Amino acid sequence: MQHLVGGISSAGRTVPDLNGRRFLVSKAQGPYVWDDQGRRYVDTALGFGATFLGHTDPEVAQAIHQAIDKGSMPAYAHALEEEAAASLASHTRNLAKVVFLNSGSEAVHLACRAARAVTGRRKIVKMAAGYDGWFDDVAFGNAGSHEAAMSSNERPSKDDTLLLRFNDREDADLLFAECTDIAAIILEPMMANAGCILAEAGYLQYVASLARKHGALVIMDEVLMGFRLHAGLASHLLGVEPDMATVGKAIGNGVAVAALLCSPEFATAFDDNRVNRAGTYNGNPLACAAVKAAMSVVDTVDYPAILQAGNQLRERAVGAFASEGISICTSGYGTVFTVWRGNKEPTNYREAIAISDPGFTSRLHVELRRNGVMSMHSLYGRHYVSARHDEHALALCAEAFAGTARQFAT
């Protein structure tokens, strides 16, 4: 009997067996993962985006080793906690107050709780097909669900959660005309989990100012996008000033840590106990060591160069398929993108549904894997490029796409 439910601790991480064998990772370093047979692959799943600095970054690893030697769980304040908060906050402008948590889902959960406490309102609005974690406030209307399609005139809702159509300004107007009890809108700078659907120019600003006009808060969920476009919040780069932001993944480069960020005024809601926060492992020394080290490494990263290298990989992938007479396209950014069948990437979720092709996505994963590249297997999955995907790793990726294209053509 297998004891681990479903054979893996998070259902989304499942990949199919190949040649009767499970894929079991034995080691991960830089841009590579090795399976239990010792075969090396270029990795484009990168801990679902967590290891932006590449697997097992030496500085982050060393900091964690040092922290573990001094005790992993003191239950008292420790100096690394404030140091990690300060190094994170030095990248996030006015959102200079930090609460550490252990996962992005927890950070989103606390953000929703804080928004309710501060506004005295109940409703949380999330994007239809967006993913903001697996806790009940937001685990509704994810990509692939019936509700996410928003196919009737009735706005999908569950308990205190309402859905909003991404990139649709009229729907945002309608939302505030329909409902006056909105505590916050939570949204990603790019709807990454629905296949890297970019926000239209001005859309994020439109929603943010509409929310403010109606007394609702704006929570930017940057668990996935934070520190992926530059050494800071994607929303700041894109010209949006959220009331709160959630970050995770890249801030610890693969160590379980996330954070809620807010302004000093907002943080009074925590100080005067209007918002309850707790958590045995919150801000533990390992997590804080990882954040502090990761923040110093991201400052050395040449973001424009990685984004450009990732964009070149996208072009080479499209070119490889085109030479076999097959149209594919990509959406997103050089450091995180989705591959679609056809020649027009989706600009909203309705278009994403129309062009999504489970057979294509699944086969793409399998053929890339045969060709030495590991990738996400899910329908709206993403390919990530890390700061350690050097020319060689990217060339291997491009060759794998070319080999994959040839397989598709036969």
Ligand SMILES: Cc1ncc(COP(=O)(O)O)c(C=O)c1O
């Ligand atoms: C945008 C976004 N928010 C929240 C989460 C939840 O984070 P975690 O898986 O760390 O709970 C994710 C995870 O993929 C995410 O991509």
